Amino acid sequence: MTNRLILHSTSRLPYNMFILQQPALIRIHCFGVRLDENIVNKRSWQGVEYYRYHTPELSTSLQELSFRGHFESEGSNNRGNYKELVYLISKYDKQMESHLDTASIFTGLSNRIQNDLIEAIHKVMLNEMQKEIDQAKFVSILVDETSDVSASSQLSTVLRYVTEDCVTKERFIGFSDVSADRSANALSEHVFKCIETWECGNKLIAQTYDGAATMAGQLNGLQAKSKSHDIVYCKQQIDKTRTVLENKLDNFSVFYDRLGEKYGVDAGIGIQRSKNISIDPQRHYRTLYNKIISTKVDQIKARYSSLEEFKFMELLNFNKDDEYCKQFPVDSLDSLRTTYGRFFDVIRLQSELNVMYSMKDFKKPSVSHLMSYINSTDLVEAIPELFNLCKLILTIPSTTASVERSFSALSRIKTYQRNATGERRLSGLALMSIEKDLLQELMKREDFYENVIDIFAQKDRRIELIYK
Numbered sequence: 001m002t003n004r005l006i007l008h009s010t011s012r013l014p015y016n017m018f019i020l021q022q023p024a025l026i027r028i029h030c031f032g033v034r035l036d037e038n039i040v041n042k043r044s045w046q047g048v049e050y051y052r053y054h055t056p057e058l059s060t061s062l063q064e065l066s067f068r069g070h071f072e073s074e075g076s077n078n079r080g081n082y083k084e085l086v087y088l089i090s091k092y093d094k095q096m097e098s099h100l101d102t103a104s105i106f107t108g109l110s111n112r113i114q115n116d117l118i119e120a121i122h123k124v125m126l127n128e129m130q131k132e133i134d135q136a137k138f139v140s141i142l143v144d145e146t147s148d149v150s151a152s153s154q155l156s157t158v159l160r161y162v163t164e165d166c167v168t169k170e171r172f173i174g175f176s177d178v179s180a181d182r183s184a185n186a187l188s189e190h191v192f193k194c195i196e197t198w199e200c201g202n203k204l205i206a207q208t209y210d211g212a213a214t215m216a217g218q219l220n221g222l223q224a225k226s227k228s229h230d231i232v233y234c235k236q237q238i239d240k241t242r243t244v245l246e247n248k249l250d251n252f253s254v255f256y257d258r259l260g261e262k263y264g265v266d267a268g269i270g271i272q273r274s275k276n277i278s279i280d281p282q283r284h285y286r287t288l289y290n291k292i293i294s295t296k297v298d299q300i301k302a303r304y305s306s307l308e309e310f311k312f313m314e315l316l317n318f319n320k321d322d323e324y325c326k327q328f329p330v331d332s333l334d335s336l337r338t339t340y341g342r343f344f345d346v347i348r349l350q351s352e353l354n355v356m357y358s359m360k361d362f363k364k365p366s367v368s369h370l371m372s373y374i375n376s377t378d379l380v381e382a383i384p385e386l387f388n389l390c391k392l393i394l395t396i397p398s399t400t401a402s403v404e405r406s407f408s409a410l411s412r413i414k415t416y417q418r419n420a421t422g423e424r425r426l427s428g429l430a431l432m433s434i435e436k437d438l439l440q441e442l443m444k445r446e447d448f449y450e451n452v453i454d455i456f457a458q459k460d461r462r463i464e465l466i467y468k
Helices: 002-019 042-053 081-090 094-102 111-135 184-197 213-219 231-248 252-263 281-303 307-316 318-326 330-343 346-358 367-376 384-395 401-413 423-434 436-443 448-457
Strands: 139-147 153-162 168-177 204-209
Touching: 081 094, 111 153, 111 168, 111 423, 111 436, 111 448, 139 184, 139 401, 153 184, 153 384, 153 401, 168 401, 168 423, 204 384, 231 281, 231 307, 252 281, 307 330, 307 384, 318 346, 330 346, 330 384, 346 384, 367 384, 401 423, 423 436
Parallel strands: 139 204
Antiparallel strands: 139 153, 153 168
16 A cells, blocks of 8 residues: 555655646746655755746747647757747756656657647636536537638538627637538537537527528527617618619619719620520620529518517617607517527516616616626615616627637638647637636636646557546
8 A cells, every 4th residue: 555655655746847838829937836845845846936927928939839840859959849838948947857758658748648638728717618508508509611721621610609607609619521521411410419519408589690591490499580689670681772772673773884884884795695596795694683582572571571570678778768658669579588588577577667767877888787787786686687688688699700700710820830630739729819807717717727637637649547
């Protein structure tokens, strides 16, 4: 038994010393070695702590940089960012330097160790996001697809929700390679699987996707999507745009003549004709012109046909409080009852809205300000339905901007020089890059590094890191 304890004690020190200092897109110096003051004197301990905690932040220089080098042996002049940084730290840490010089099995410099550390941090971040989603009242999903430098189709997924402290979050959860099948059925299966994995099917209230019209028929069974909080104004602008396009159908002759005058267009060029068939160029282009306009009009009707269902957002239009005090917006409340009535006690909500319309204290610049006001003044228990209405409106996305931003991170992480990055590593690096605020918040917690170590130690490897 004594020999077993000695074995555990002697193996734990190099394990802590090296695992806690891996430069995996986080502050390496924060992975401080847990040294006992009985092992090293106070002066040397303070010296080690100085270099670990007061050196310039290394995380900034490592973000979105490649870890590995082309040639990483000892004779290389550039062994990659990961190894070079480890050896740089060892210059100021004698224990780390001794470990690198003497270790024969576990040096911690292999690409597998790097991947395991990325996955461990990735897992800790996902676990924290799962806690936030479990506590959220409503959840919406945003998806979009793009091509990376290796011509693979990457589907980006983002979840939007309001946290317990009344902050609206749009969390990136990962990329998925959908190159093998980009059909509507395959993409919809991905969305349903994502909903099942995150256990948010009973609170899913909206979906948003850009440029994926073929998915609409497959995903409309989940919930509806919204494009704006000011539904009446938005609907007016959409109707106006559709009317303008419809009127263009009668203006082809004017368009055709002006195009010819301005650019000198030869209407006959580009029309494929056989020797025995004569085609009137103007008639041909009129047909093409009408098809384009008609397609635009039909797409507008299809995309925004359900916009009237979101008229309930007008319930929190603070510019109409005086009007609503005189006449309550029953049609807007009916819209809420029809679309999301299962989440609300509608009768109680109407009473709470009447109170809100009659009190100037509730007149705020935006819905988010109203929600924060209710939370900060401890009125959640008094007007819970109004509070939930604020959460509902803020959870419904109006754009896919967060998904588009993830594409920018993808282009910085997966470059032409790093076009062989695996899917799991890519999602891990992207999550740490995109969700920097979450990572920095977790790093301030005492249990963050312990959680990373626990997940890392569970990986299969040649040496046993967990003793039973």
